[in-house]
Amino acid sequence: MTVDAERAAIRMSPDDLEPLRIDEVLVRKMLVSFLREETLKTGATRLVMGVSGGVDSAVVAALAAEALGPENVLGLFTPYRTTAGRSKADAEAVARAFGIRVEEVPITAQVDAYFAGLPKVDRIRMGNKMARERKSIEYDRSWPDGLVLGTSNKTELLLGYGTQFGDLACAMNPVGDLYKTQLRELATSVGVPKGIIEKPPSADLWEGQTDEGELGFTYAQADVLLYHLVDRRVRPVDLAAAGFDATLIATIRERIRRNHFKRVMPLIAKVSLRTIGHDFLYPRDWEAD
Amino acid sequence: MKIAIAQCAPALGAMKRNLDMHREWIAKAQATGAALVVFPELSLTGYYLKDLAADVACSADDPRLAPIAEASREIDISAGFVERSKDAKLHIAQGYWSGGRLRHVHRKVYLPTYGIFDDGRYFGPGDRLETFESVAGTAGIAICEDLWHLSVPYLYAAGGASVIFAPADSPGRGVAEGGDLGTAASCRMMDRFYAQYLTVYVVFANRVGHEDGIAFWGGSEVIGPDGAVCARAKEFEEELLVADIDRELIARERARNPLLRDERPDLVFRVLAERMGVRVTE
Numbered sequence: 154m155t156v157d158a159e160r161a162a163i164r165m166s167p168d169d170l171e172p173l174r175i176d177e178v179l180v181r182k183m184l185v186s187f188l189r190e191e192t193l194k195t196g197a198t199r200l201v202m203g204v205s206g207g208v209d210s211a212v213v214a215a216l217a218a219e220a221l222g223p224e225n226v227l228g229l230f231t232p233y234r235t236t237a238g239r240s241k242a243d244a245e246a247v248a249r250a251f252g253i254r255v256e257e258v259p260i261t262a263q264v265d266a267y268f269a270g271l272p273k274v275d276r277i278r279m280g281n282k283m284a285r286e287r288k289s290i291e292y293d294r295s296w297p298d299g300l301v302l303g304t305s306n307k308t309e310l311l312l313g314y315g316t317q318f319g320d321l322a323c324a325m326n327p328v329g330d331l332y333k334t335q336l337r338e339l340a341t342s343v344g345v346p347k348g349i350i351e352k353p354p355s356a357d358l359w360e361g362q363t364d365e366g367e368l369g370f371t372y373a374q375a376d377v378l379l380y381h382l383v384d385r386r387v388r389p390v391d392l393a394a395a396g397f398d399a400t401l402i403a404t405i406r407e408r409i410r411r412n413h414f415k416r417v418m419p420l421i422a423k424v425s426l427r428t429i430g431h432d433f434l435y436p437r438d439w440e441a442d
Numbered sequence: 443m444k445i446a447i448a449q450c451a452p453a454l455g456a457m458k459r460n461l462d463m464h465r466e467w468i469a470k471a472q473a474t475g476a477a478l479v480v481f482p483e484l485s486l487t488g489y490y491l492k493d494l495a496a497d498v499a500c501s502a503d504d505p506r507l508a509p510i511a512e513a514s515r516e517i518d519i520s521a522g523f524v525e526r527s528k529d530a531k532l533h534i535a536q537g538y539w540s541g542g543r544l545r546h547v548h549r550k551v552y553l554p555t556y557g558i559f560d561d562g563r564y565f566g567p568g569d570r571l572e573t574f575e576s577v578a579g580t581a582g583i584a585i586c587e588d589l590w591h592l593s594v595p596y597l598y599a600a601g602g603a604s605v606i607f608a609p610a611d612s613p614g615r616g617v618a619e620g621g622d623l624g625t626a627a628s629c630r631m632m633d634r635f636y637a638q639y640l641t642v643y644v645v646f647a648n649r650v651g652h653e654d655g656i657a658f659w660g661g662s663e664v665i666g667p668d669g670a671v672c673a674r675a676k677e678f679e680e681e682l683l684v685a686d687i688d689r690e691l692i693a694r695e696r697a698r699n700p701l702l703r704d705e706r707p708d709l710v711f712r713v714l715a716e717r718m719g720v721r722v723t724e
Contacts, residue, residue, distance in 0.1 A: 163619060175617050183614065183657050186678055190451075190652045325655070335618070384618065434492040438654050442456040 165381055165395045170373060173334050173380055177342035180335075181216070184327045188220035191325055192300055194438060199299035201291050203320070204228035204255050205357060206243030208340050208350050209328060210304045215251050215343040216327050217302060223252035229294060231287045234261045235360050239352075246346045260286045280358035284319025292322075300324040308333040308375055311383065312405070313412020314356075314368065321415055332376040370401060378405055445578055446476035447662045447683040449675045451651025454488030457498050461486065461509055464521060467682065468513050474684050477577045478518040482609045482649035482662075483550075483586050484534060486510075486523040489611040490653045495564045499526040502537070502547055514539035518577045522585070522609055524565075525549065531566040536583050536609050538576060546574035548583035552591050558613060558656065561587070571597045578643070578687045579604040586610040589632060589646075599640035600707045604667075604692050606636065610648040614659030614678070626661050626677065638669030641695045641702055643687055650678055667695040 163172055192200060200217045204210045210228075217226045230244040241257070248255035264286055268274050291301045303323025305315050307330055315321040328336055333354070340350045354364040354372065365371050378397055381387040382405070389406065393399045418430055427433050448467035453459045464481065471479035483489065486507075487498045500506050502525060510519055518540040525535035525547065534550035549568025553561035571594060573582045582598030582605075589595065589608045598606055616624025629646065637644040643666060650660040663674040664685035673685035696702060715722045 172619050174619065179623065180617050182678055183617075187652055187655065187657060191655065380618065435494060436454055436490045436492050436654050438454045438490070438652070439494065440453040440456040440459070440488070442453075442458045 163385070165387065165392075167374065167377060167395075167397050170334060170377055173332060173376055175331070175335050175338060177339050180331070180339060181219075181343060184216050185220045188216055188302075188325075188327055191438070192221060194440065195300065195324075197298055197300045199225045199227065199295070200302050201227045201229065201295040201299045202302040202304065203287055203291055204230050204244045204247050204253075206230070206237075206240035206247070206349065207354065207357070208345060209306055209333075209336060211243075211247045211250075211345040211349050212336055212340050212343060213302055213304045213328055214247050214253055215345065218251040218253050219343075226251075226253040227294060227299070228253050228255035229287070229291055230255050230257045231260050231290055232257065233259070233264060233283055233358075235358075237355070237357055237360075240357055243346075243349050243352075246349065250344060250346055258290055260290070276359050280356065281316045281319055283358055284316035288319050288322045295324075302326065303329065305329055306333050306336050307331055308372060308379065310416060311379055311412075312368065312375065312408045313415050314364065315415065317415045320356075332379065333372040334376040369404075374401065375405060378402065382406070383409075443578065443687050443689075444474065444476040444684055445478040445480065445645065445664070445687055446471035446474060447645065447647040447664070447675065447685075448479055448481045448485070449648065449650055449660050449662045449679075449681045449683060450481065450485065451649060451658075451680060452482075452485050452488045454653050455491060455494040455498055456488070457486055457506060460488070461506070464510065464519075465513065468517060468519060470682050471684075472517050474682070476517065476684055478520070480607055480609060480645055480647045481519070481521040482647045482658075483536065483611040484522040484524065485609070485649070486521055488653060489649075489658075490656070491524070492560075492564065495524050495532055499524040499532050501526050501528070502535075502544055507537070507544070510537070511539050511542055511544060515542045520576075520583070520607055520609065527566075532564065533568055534561065534565050534585060535568075536585050536607070538574065538581075538583070538607075540577065546572070546583075548572070548585065550585040550588060551594065552587040554587045558615070559587075571601075573598055573601045573603045576605060576607070578645075579689060579692070581605040581607055583607045583609070586612060589636070592636075595636045595640055595642070595644075599642055599702055600705060603642060604689070605643045605645060605687070606640075608633070608644060608646045610646065611658055612648050613656045623659055623677070626659055629661070630663070633663060633665045634669050634671075637665035637667055639701060641667040641692060641699060643667060643672075643692070645685075650680055667692050 295301050301323050303326030309315050389402050423431050520538045522536045525533045536548050538546040551568045555562030580602045582603040584594045614623050633644045633646050646663050648662050649658045661677045664672040666672050675681040675683040
């Protein structure tokens, strides 16, 4: 790192992923100290998280193990009967790679019991229930001295590709400001097993589901567009002029708008002089003196 | 002459704990033989205070600040606090204590209220840019955003300063586009530019630690009037940074490179006055 480091002008093209490139060593250092400091400040001493066998939770597991020591991280692998066969082996590979304990807690019995007797249920609704079932287990297992970590990346958060109070719920999220493409880059550098990085991303809520199949575009396409649109505040008209597909721009902007409710605290109706969230504004890291 | 920077991580809203923390850093700085220790912006309170600002505010003569005044009998100290003025306005303030007394207070003039910053919601702006005598020479204080406005270091240098103290709470951000932290690169460029072109020492004291998910990146540094890096602290880690201030170097640089001598503040004044429709006569 030198004083005289110069930057080249940013290129903007749908095929150019170069602007997304991160310094993995720097980002890892920031995220590990984030997890360590923000955890210890609350008085918690353990971190609890879902380990699905996918790349996002693998990266979070690596960071958590480095931040608090692997003995203070509990991973939960929570399969439903349709969960892909290789997910378990991948979750075990994450446990081995980072030395954390990963416990298996199946959710088939309770999910099936709940839906038994109901007419045919939409698979999205099933998926939401599974995501919330998993999260309720993570919160239960965090009691009394642990915090639940989120593993949703910036692409998912912006697109609203997640279940409110399900996989999106957490005490804190170390990877929510990294696009999927950046997270894959970080995964390689923190030592996530190659097979996990290379398999197609999937929420694994039903057989054959893939993120990119369900979204209708690739993460590479979305990430480069989101980077210019969100991080660099480029206008849609200028993105289109730079060669980005106008339909994709419109689809992604509408997803961001429609799903914004998932990214904010619930609304509180203001009637008093001072209202939580409106004009009663204290930092979350409000420390005891 | 040696000065020290306490690149520390204050606790948010916990003034008693922060006072204890200051005592520890002051003792460490003293042990190095430094004549002055500079703390970052709002070092006694933490930065993202929001509504806590009113709770931790104190007047310049508040007894809560007495331990700092007391410690300044042994070593000069510059530290940050929330000042409640006599007319009950809140300011982001940086004090300079020496010989058991508060000698100077600078109130942050430029309050960033955009992006991740909300200073203008909770604080009032300062309206003075005064130089004062520090152990390291005639000095001016620019708190964080103050330094990003080139009129601030300019007016200090034009007012006779040979040192600019720049206490900061600079959040680290901008990791994409190939590496180096965006804010760090900008700050280093500013420090060096002001130091070299105004032929002053720039003492950049940035904090570390996290508040509500935001990381302060550290990287405190002292840049000499020749643009050289006298000392630079690590990023994201606590560190006591010690650097030598050489007043002779200021003299040598200003002899070699008399930009400041030839500067025309009278011309700046006249141009601005005319632009504002004020008639200036001799």
